[in-house]
Amino acid sequence: MKVPFLDLRVTDPAQRQELLQALEAVMDHGRIILGPEVKRLESKIANRIGSKFTSGVNSGTDALILALRALEIGHGDEVITTPLSFIATANAITVNGAKPVFADILDDLTLDPNSIEPLINEKTKAIIPVHWAGKACQMDSIISVAKKHSLKVIEDCSQAFGSLTTNNRHVGSMGDIGCFSMNSMKSLASLGEAGMIATNNKEVWEKIDTLRYHGLINREVCNFVSHNGRLDTVQAAFIEKRLDRYESLLARRRDTAQFYHDELSGLVHTPKENPQCRDVFYTYTIQTDKRDELQLYMAEQGIESKVQHIPLMPDQPVYKGITRNNSNNARKLVQKVLCIPANEKVSNEQREYVAKIIKKFFKQS
Ligand SMILES: Cc1ncc(COP(=O)(O)O)c(C=O)c1O
Numbered sequence: 001m002k003v004p005f006l007d008l009r010v011t012d013p014a015q016r017q018e019l020l021q022a023l024e025a026v027m028d029h030g031r032i033i034l035g036p037e038v039k040r041l042e043s044k045i046a047n048r049i050g051s052k053f054t055s056g057v058n059s060g061t062d063a064l065i066l067a068l069r070a071l072e073i074g075h076g077d078e079v080i081t082t083p084l085s086f087i088a089t090a091n092a093i094t095v096n097g098a099k100p101v102f103a104d105i106l107d108d109l110t111l112d113p114n115s116i117e118p119l120i121n122e123k124t125k126a127i128i129p130v131h132w133a134g135k136a137c138q139m140d141s142i143i144s145v146a147k148k149h150s151l152k153v154i155e156d157c158s159q160a161f162g163s164l165t166t167n168n169r170h171v172g173s174m175g176d177i178g179c180f181s182m183n184s185m186k187s188l189a190s191l192g193e194a195g196m197i198a199t200n201n202k203e204v205w206e207k208i209d210t211l212r213y214h215g216l217i218n219r220e221v222c223n224f225v226s227h228n229g230r231l232d233t234v235q236a237a238f239i240e241k242r243l244d245r246y247e248s249l250l251a252r253r254r255d256t257a258q259f260y261h262d263e264l265s266g267l268v269h270t271p272k273e274n275p276q277c278r279d280v281f282y283t284y285t286i287q288t289d290k291r292d293e294l295q296l297y298m299a300e301q302g303i304e305s306k307v308q309h310i311p312l313m314p315d316q317p318v319y320k321g322i323t324r325n326n327s328n329n330a331r332k333l334v335q336k337v338l339c340i341p342a343n344e345k346v347s348n349e350q351r352e353y354v355a356k357i358i359k360k361f362f363k364q365s
Pocket residue numbers: 058059060061062085086088089130156158159180181182183193194195
C-alpha cells in the first residue's frame with residue numbers, strides 16, 4: 001500500500017463541482033482582485049475567530065511581513081520567536097529590517113513562555129508565537145510577558161486555523177495581530193497561495209489595508225513603502241467553499257489523531273491535547289529516538305513522512321551565528337520529531353497500515 005503524506009488533487013466529485021461553480025461565479029462578475037468573495041471570506045473568518053477586522057492577503061508570509069510593517073517594526077529592532085517553524089516566520093522579520101531572536105520550545109513543541117524573558121533587551125519590540133502543528137501556544141503566559149515589557153504579540157497561526165485555547169478562544173484573536181496561511185497544503189486551503197490577517201485594532205487594520213497594496217491611500221497617492229500582497233478573488237472563493245466544510249474536515253483529522261494516539265502511545269511519544277483546548281493537527285508529529293531508522297523503514301513500506309523543520313531556524317546558514325538564541329530543548333527535540341500522514345484524506349485502511357508498520361518496526365528493533 002502507498003500512503004502519501006499529502007495528496008493535493010481534488011478527487012471528490014462533489015467538491016470538484018463546488019469549486020468549479022465558485023470559479024465560474026468569479027468569471028461571471030469579473031472582479032478578479034479583492035472581489036466580493038474576498039470581502040465575504042474576510043467577514044466569515046472575523047466572525048468565526050472572534051476578531052473585529054480581517055484582511056485577505058496573498059500568503060501567510062505576506063501576512064507576517066505586513067503585520068510587522070503595520071506595527072512599524074524594522075531596522076534596529078529585535079523580534080523574539082520560536083526556533084521551530086517554517087523559515088517564513090524568521091524571514092518575515094528579516095525582510096522588514098529587524099532581527100529574529102530565537103527562544104526555546106516546550107516538549108509539546110510550542111514556544112516556551114519562560115524562555116522569552118532572558119532574551120528581552122531594549123531593542124526587543126515584539127514576540128511571534130507560532131501555533132506549531134495546529135496546537136495553541138500558552139498565550140496567557142506569553143501575553144503577560146509581552147505586557148510586562150510593552151511588546152507587541154503577532155500570532156503566527158499559519159498551521160492552526162480553528163485551534164482553540166482555554167475559554168474557547170481562537171488562535172489569531174488573542175495577540176495584537178493574527179496571521180494565517182491558507183496555501184494549498186494548509187488545513188483551510190486555497191488552490192494556490194493565500195493568507196489572512198486578523199486584528200481588533202481598527203487603526204492597524206486600516207494601515208494593513210493600505211500596506212497590502214503598495215501603501216497607496218487611493219489610486220494615486222502612496223503614503224508608505226510596501227508591495228502588492230492582495231488576495232485573489234478566485235482563491236477566496238475556493239477557501240469560502242472549504243470553510244463551509246471545515247468542521248467535518250477537522251473532525252476527521254482529530255479522529256485520526258485519536259486513532260494514532262490509541263495505537264502508538266506506548267511506542268513513541270504522541271501529541272497530548274489539553275482537554276480545555278482544541279488542536280487541529282495540521283501535522284501529526286510523533287517523537288522517537290529512532291526517528292531516522294523509522295522514517296527509512298516506513299519509506300521502504302510505501303509510507304511518506306516528513307521531518308519538520310531541520311535545520312532549526314537559528315541553525316540555518318543564513319541565521320547561524322548572527323542572531324541570539326537559547327534554543328537548547330529545540331535542538332534535542334528536533335532530532336526526534338517525525339510527521340506521519342494524518343490529514344483528512346488518509347483513509348481508515350491507510351491509517352491502520354501506518355500504525356501496523358510502526359508497530360512492526362518497534363517489534364523488530
Ligand atoms: C508556521 C508558518 N509560518 C508561515 C508560513 C508561510 O505561509 P505561506 O506559505 O502561505 O507564505 C508557513 C507556511 O508553511 C508556516 O507553516
